[in-house]
Amino acid sequence: MTALAAAATSLFGAAAARAQTPEIQELLGDLPVIGHPQSGAVGWQPAATELARDIHWLDGMLLWIISGIVLLVMALILIVIVRYNRRANPTPKRFTHNSPLEIAWTIVPIVILVFIGSFSLPVLFKQQVIPEGDINIKVTGYQWYWGYEYVDEGVYFDAFMIGSGAGQINEEVVDQLESYGYSADDYLLAADNAVVVPVGATVVMTVTGADVIHSWTIPAFGVKQDAVPGRLAQLWFAPEIEGVYFGQCSELCGKDHAYMPIVVKVVDQETYDAWLELAREEYPA
Template identity: 65%
Template sequence: MKMRNLKALGFAAAATLTALPATAQSILGDLPIIGQPQPGGIGFQPAATSLAEEVHWLDGFLLVIITVIVLFVTGLILWVVFRYNRKSNPEAAEFTHNSPLEVAWTVVPILILVVIGAFSLPVLFDQQRIPEGDVVVKVTGYQWYWGYEYPDEEGVEFSSYMIGADAGNMMTPEVSAQLTQAGYTDDQFRLATDTAVVVPVGKTIVMQVTGGDVIHSWTIPAFGVKQDGVPGRLAQLWFRADREGIYFGQCSELCGIAHAYMPITVKVVSEEKYAEWLIAMKAGEIETW
């Protein structure tokens, strides 16, 4: 009799566990963390979109131009110091104009700016020309969390808070356990959120950005995107991620006392996993994480 009771309890427990809501972690599986700031890092995060690759290339191109200018001006200054000091040139020349030189230092900077503009404007236009999105996500910034809505998918909307926000933004054993449950480590504290934006890899994603109270800014460095969310206005950005993984960002517009605790998490997954996540979200089967 006791054995039967134990078996009955076991079946009941199994049924209860089966009925519990799934987590995004259990559906999406383990994903590599690609877009994350590194301690002491001074470079860009790995580029995961064509937009980010263009920005990285433009940065390197401008760095070459700036380096050449700095070296030239530094050399010119040193040459003047040693060639025309009082000891080497006791009697200074007396003249007020040098027309060829004045034309040169006017025309050459103009040409440099034209070259820079010729390469930088296409990058800017590529960011600002919003294509038709395969997936559209509306994001609203609030003090101090993000609200997400998939307008083309009925019932798919959620809020996203930093893991640890309910613990006073401090690391505690409970927060560490929450990070572990969500598939993160303590290194992702103040980067990871309890819910994440989920998008399919290789698809055009259009983000509609606005603010619900003050100005916020939605940005993912690895995607090369950043857009202010202004209350009463709807702005847009787009990206097409080429690698599955987890990408972190932060609110990049000072928005109040808890501005530093307003991270962003985007998970890029396969189309199959994305479809599975959508079904679970619409059915209300996904809890936080």
């Protein structure tokens, strides 16, 4: 009975946290949408952090290296096909190995890998070495929503997908989206409560899971961290552009895995301070 009462209390608290006040909606309503997936587009979302820019640059550099290797291998295959087919080379050579060639195809890949590592490892270390945070947020993944606690500010709220019970978009869901300042294109991406952070601040997030493994990610920030039950992991970012950024749970976590979106709104310091005052009243931890 105690467990059932606790579960009921948790569900009631989650439902109560879904309503965002008109004051908060008005305060955060006039922001450009930047981190948004585009239908049919190819490539990255615009980078809004230094981490994302580093990842994009590394990806471009690796693409050039990979393309060069593919072209070289294809050229060698074509040469062998043309020069050493049965008609052009009726009497094949008989040998077992070629020492200079074997040394070359051993050393060259090593050099390539060392070159790649010299650029990729600093990017990895920059992601994994967590700095001192201006804002510290604990993120908990649930089936199937997110809980956020601003640990230094006494603020806690849950974030559910807008229209999560509808099954598909309809006029009622569109009205809900518009009431929160979103459009119909944001269906499956918009949540009723967003993480709000000031531009330029270093945000450190401690990520965990309450039931199964989830994964918290914002592509435009270049961050992704699994939320594992019983473990605490961290990520950090410092957003540079004000706007709205979308993400989604990126670890298969059950039947509603596709319906637990992530929304981060980056605002100026004055707007953040005003939001924090309202949030302390509306979402006390």
